[in-house]
Amino acid sequence: MEFYQKLNLSIFIGSLLFLVGCETRREALGSDNEIRVICSELDKKDIRKFLTAIFTDTIYTPEPEPLYYLKFSDPETYNNLKTQAQVVVAAVARDPGNSGYQLVKRLLPPDQFADTESADPVILSKDVNALKQLFMVINAGSEEQLMETVKSKKNFIRKQFFDQFVDRQSRYIFGDDRNKKLEDSLETEFGWSLKIPWGWEIIRASKDSKFVWIGKEMPFQWIGIGWEEGNLVDDELKAGDYIWSWPSSHYGNIQFNDYKFEMKKSSYKDHQAWRAQGIWETIDTKESKGGPFRSYVFYNENNNRTYHLNYLIHRPGRDKSIFMRQLDLIIKTFSISQS
Structure with a gap:
């Protein structure tokens, strides 16, 4: 067996080609993290x-x-x-x-x-x-x-x-077994779309509260999507207050913790945005829970709305990073329908 370099190193670090003849290669195995x-x-x-x-x-x-x-x-x-x-x-x-x-x-x-x-x-x-x-x-x-x-x-x-x-x-x-029925119903009712893997279901959805909450178990995961009229992104203090108060006013029984809380300017697709991440925790409940979260808050000029896309996970004592990265892929499929 041998490899040879086939691309210019000024463009790529390097490239190898395994000489396998006519042998059919299968897809690689193993965890992606x-x-x-x-x-x-x-x-x-x-x-x-x-x-x-x-x-x-x-x-x-x-x-x-x-x-x-x-x-x-x-x-x-x-x-x-x-x-x-x-x-x-x-x-x-x-x-x-x-x-x-x-x-x-x-x-x-x-x-x-x-x-x-x-x-x-x-x-x-x-x-x-x-x-x-x-x-x-x-x-x-x-x-x-x-x-x-x-x-x-x-x-x-x-x-x-x-x-x-x-x-x-x-x-x-995002294979063939996506929950397309739920995707279609959300787009019809709320005017935006999200690719939703199989196993996710609605926990709460209301036009009046401008909030949609979907969840999945094993491990415990939530995605929350909210929106407000007007631009809440230009002012850092206003954006920070909006993000900090959002979980208790929407989920009802959780809050963000100061530990490792980080908020910085970012972008969401073509929109100016704030990205916040850190740790969430339950409020005044007999069974305490918590874990990592991430939020994107951006303003859409076409409909004059600020959107908050939030996700979090609870999986105590076990690896959570790969699920957080999966949730990030899901949330980044969010798209506002053309009116």
Whole structure:
């Protein structure tokens, strides 16, 4: 097996093509928030340092959770893991006894092995051993050489992983079994549309209160959509008060907590917006609940309305970051119908 570079490095970090002949490749396996890192114990520290410098995002749920979990495995597991959705094969130590070094040497042709060892040590490609796959090879002559590339490669690598997450997860959550009946009823009654996966249902919906609330269990998830006449976005204090008071006035029994609360200017599609995120909690209930939330507030000039798109999750003691990212994909399908 071998790879060869097929695209100009000034445009892409690099590209690999796995020579599979006429063999039909299946879609890549594994979770979209896991990166399978294949390297020896010798290189684990250096490779972890590099990858954590690239993937720096953290979601507070309220405990910090990374967007991607690094799952390390020995080079001997390569054949079992090579069809996972996100694979990194890496070597730094130039030791003939380093099994990761030997694996990279087998994967790369001699000229590409020499180029990466002395110059650009990172190659990133798609669909090498499976469809819908990202496959990275790191062949660095030293830890210093590898870390020097972080600044130049960080944004590009993150974008490739983000785009793959959106593509794979969108196909999963917006498949043929969407709740199109609920989608159609909301658009007919309220004049806006939202792609709604199967399993979601209406909790509350009222034109008079200008609020729609839908929910799903396992795990517990809510999406709330509200609107007000006029522009509440231009004034930061007004927007902040609107967001802060919104959960108790609409959901009724929850509030936002000061812990890790963040509000900053953003955009929603073509609209100026505020994005707020942090932790929500129940108010005066026997069974306390809480978890992460995110809100987008934007003004639509065409109908002179400010919209608030909010989502939250409750899944105590278990990973929530991938569900938060799924909810973000759902909420970003919100579209105002043309009148």
